[in-house]
Amino acid sequence: MKRFPFTAWDAGRRAMPLLSRLKGRGLIIGVPWFWLGLFFLLPFLFVLKISLAEPALAQPPYTDLIEVIGDGLVSISLNFGNYVLLWDDPLYRGALFGSIQIAAVSTLVCLLLGYPMAYAIARAPSHWRLPLLMLVILPFWTSFLIRVYAWIGILKGNGLLNNFLLWTGLIDQPLEILHTPLAVYIGIVYSYLPFVVLPLYATLIRLDLTLLEAAADLGCRPWKQFLLITLPLSLPGVIAGGMLVFIPVVGEFVIPDLLGGPDTLMIGKLMWTEFFSNKDWPLASSLAAVLLVVLIVPFVALRHFEQKAGEEQP
Amino acid sequence: MPNPRIFKPEEPWQAPEGEPIIRIENVSKRFGDFYAVDDVSLHIHAGEFFSLLGPSGCGKTTLLRMLAGFEIPTEGRIFIDGQDMTAVAPYERSVNMMFQSYALFPHMNVADNIAFGLKQEGMPKAERETRVAEMLSLVQIEKLASRKPHQLSGGQRQRVALARALAKHPKILLLDEPLGALDKKLREQTQFELVNIQERLGITFIVVTHDQEEAMTMSSRIALMRDGRVEQVDPPRRLYEYPASRYAADFIGSVNLLEGFVLSQEDNRVLVRSEEAGIDLEVIHSHPLIAGTPVTLAVRPEKVRLQNAESSLPNRLRGVIKEIAYLGDVSIYHVELPTGKRIQFTQSNIQALAEQPLTWDEEVELGWPANSCGVLEQ
Numbered sequence: 001m002k003r004f005p006f007t008a009w010d011a012g013r014r015a016m017p018l019l020s021r022l023k024g025r026g027l028i029i030g031v032p033w034f035w036l037g038l039f040f041l042l043p044f045l046f047v048l049k050i051s052l053a054e055p056a057l058a059q060p061p062y063t064d065l066i067e068v069i070g071d072g073l074v075s076i077s078l079n080f081g082n083y084v085l086l087w088d089d090p091l092y093r094g095a096l097f098g099s100i101q102i103a104a105v106s107t108l109v110c111l112l113l114g115y116p117m118a119y120a121i122a123r124a125p126s127h128w129r130l131p132l133l134m135l136v137i138l139p140f141w142t143s144f145l146i147r148v149y150a151w152i153g154i155l156k157g158n159g160l161l162n163n164f165l166l167w168t169g170l171i172d173q174p175l176e177i178l179h180t181p182l183a184v185y186i187g188i189v190y191s192y193l194p195f196v197v198l199p200l201y202a203t204l205i206r207l208d209l210t211l212l213e214a215a216a217d218l219g220c221r222p223w224k225q226f227l228l229i230t231l232p233l234s235l236p237g238v239i240a241g242g243m244l245v246f247i248p249v250v251g252e253f254v255i256p257d258l259l260g261g262p263d264t265l266m267i268g269k270l271m272w273t274e275f276f277s278n279k280d281w282p283l284a285s286s287l288a289a290v291l292l293v294v295l296i297v298p299f300v301a302l303r304h305f306e307q308k309a310g311e312e313q314p
Numbered sequence: 315m316p317n318p319r320i321f322k323p324e325e326p327w328q329a330p331e332g333e334p335i336i337r338i339e340n341v342s343k344r345f346g347d348f349y350a351v352d353d354v355s356l357h358i359h360a361g362e363f364f365s366l367l368g369p370s371g372c373g374k375t376t377l378l379r380m381l382a383g384f385e386i387p388t389e390g391r392i393f394i395d396g397q398d399m400t401a402v403a404p405y406e407r408s409v410n411m412m413f414q415s416y417a418l419f420p421h422m423n424v425a426d427n428i429a430f431g432l433k434q435e436g437m438p439k440a441e442r443e444t445r446v447a448e449m450l451s452l453v454q455i456e457k458l459a460s461r462k463p464h465q466l467s468g469g470q471r472q473r474v475a476l477a478r479a480l481a482k483h484p485k486i487l488l489l490d491e492p493l494g495a496l497d498k499k500l501r502e503q504t505q506f507e508l509v510n511i512q513e514r515l516g517i518t519f520i521v522v523t524h525d526q527e528e529a530m531t532m533s534s535r536i537a538l539m540r541d542g543r544v545e546q547v548d549p550p551r552r553l554y555e556y557p558a559s560r561y562a563a564d565f566i567g568s569v570n571l572l573e574g575f576v577l578s579q580e581d582n583r584v585l586v587r588s589e590e591a592g593i594d595l596e597v598i599h600s601h602p603l604i605a606g607t608p609v610t611l612a613v614r615p616e617k618v619r620l621q622n623a624e625s626s627l628p629n630r631l632r633g634v635i636k637e638i639a640y641l642g643d644v645s646i647y648h649v650e651l652p653t654g655k656r657i658q659f660t661q662s663n664i665q666a667l668a669e670q671p672l673t674w675d676e677e678v679e680l681g682w683p684a685n686s687c688g689v690l691e692q
Contacts, residue, residue, distance in 0.1 A: 213417065214419070216404040216405045219406075
């Protein structure tokens with residue numbers, strides 16, 4: 001093809017004023033920003049505003065921050081009491097740290113179970129991969145709520161699990177699993193396992209197998225190949241999967257409510273109680289605000305890591 | 315008293331008592347019903363720069379991977395340094411490989427990539443650092459030690475891959491299309507560098523390549539492969555001048571092939587009647603040939619010359635120039651004989667912008683010396 005030094009396209013581009021080019025770019029970038037602003041930032045500001053109010057017997061059940069007293073005077077009353085309460089009251093603090101702990105342990109268990117699953121699928125013969133992935137995704141076709149309810153049937157005193165164990169003779173008394181922290185862990189790990197398997201599979205399937213051959217060629221045994229090559233190169237998947245479990249589990253409400261007992265107090269459940277039972281919207285909102293800040297920190301860390309890892313892909 | 319057999323030290327395959335460093339014995343590799351490598355036997359000697367040459371799918375890479383231990387032969391055995399290595403795992407072999415894709419570890423910098431194999435064998439840190447520095451200077455990338463692979467150009471990655479494969483000082487280095495990913499200019503330059511490094515370190519190099527020019531430039535010997543089998547093993551010059559088959563003649567360089575049959579042989583002067591040529595052709599061939607045997611004569615285009623008043627070349631052929639291709643250094647002419655057969659010949663362009671001495675539809679007389687022509691039986 002002949003390349004002319006100055007094409008019509010070039011001419012058009014040069015003639016186009018800088019401002020209008022910026023407008024085109026700005027428009028495209030602006031759409032997601034607008035979306036995030038409208039449906040994320042704005043609602044969050046509402047929540048923040050409510051968290052700084054005081055509960056009131058009204059509709060909606062909280063005081064206004066800004067009141068017009070008259071004579072053009074405006075009174076602004078901010079109430080930081082909720083945040084102080086959250087920190088001082090062992091109930092809320094305990095629920096926050098408890099939620100983080102449950103989320104952290106569940107994430108770890110999900111990763112420990114999900115990594116071998118993802119690895120096995122990625123290394124399976126290619127005609128096996130799709131059916132195996134389908135098996136991972138299939139539970140999503142049933143409602144989340146029904147699946148959690150099903151666990152009640154499995155775990156309860158005269159449920160499937162206990163009956164089976166009694167039948168095999170391994171136990172002579174039904175185990176008490178339902179309404180314990182263990183039941184919550186089982187429910188969470190079961191529900192969130194696909195969220196680690198899928199991103200891990202995506203990174204493991206992309207792994208260049210000649211890297212492992214190169215490591216073997218340089219004298220590296222199989223288990224060290226895994227530790228030195230496969231594992232570090234799949235870290236983006238580990239982190240993505242971990243975040244996909246950790247972030248929603250911290251705020252998880254349904255599973256601890258259905259499977260947990262009175263002693264598994266998670267922040268999501270607490271928030272529900274404050275909103276709907278106690279009608280204390282400001283306190284519930286401050287819980288939500290604190291939770292968001294707690295979760296944004298690991299998310300920013302994830303983005304940072306992903307960017308770094310992204311640069312290393314050939 | 316028979317003369318002692320004379321061989322040059324750079325031709326270790328001529329030594330009768332030399333134990334080859336690699337002995338491949340009747341090795342086959344089957345994938346399903348397909349024989350990727352089919353009954354190959356090769357002896358490769360220490361210090362050789364040995365090329366496995368052939369088109370894609372000829373089994374050369376599979377053969378190399380069997381030497382590295384990534385594939386296990388279906389049949390046959392492989393001896394390295396006298397030891398049976400047929401089924402030994404890659405991480406227990408003393409050979410190293412440079413991969414076609416380089417396979418640099420993306421999460422490690424250049425120095426860590428090179429040090430990887432040394433760490434595996436537990437070399438102390440100080441010694442390791444010295445070795446890495448030595449390797450970096452060997453391939454002239456001292457300044458890149460702390461770069462990550464994604465920050466390097468293709469040529470630089472190729473050097474890192476070479477340094478990493480050489481770091482453990484293997485006796486044998488396997489190279490899978492080592493120059494395949496480089497552009498032409500860089501490739502030509504790197505060819506000589508590879509040969510220099512090989513000679514300096516005295517390591518046996520086994521190179522897989524599909525590029526005949528590359529194989530010709532670098533190799534001490536070339537094994538020409540086709541459909542999983544080895545067609546011919548010879549030094550580049552022999553392979554070029556005395557191809558053993560039509561396939562070999564055709565794969566390396568260009569060639570004029572003329573069919574015919576043997577009329578007579580006196581001493582080693584053979585007369586071949588060729589209908590394609592329209593005349594009887596004279597060839598030097600030492601193997602005894604029975605009259606009537608069908609043969610193919612192979613003449614390289616650069617051996618064919620224009621006849622003029624002084625020259626008295628045999629194999630005089632008249633024809634008309636039909637095509638001219640000007641390549642800069644040489645020009646290729648296609649001459650059509652009265653029989654319809656086309657003969658290619660080349661001429662060096664010695665003088666810049668000289669008047670084209672030959673032009674289309676010009677009648678010329680060609681010829682070539684009787685000893686510049688190969689005889690292919692079968």
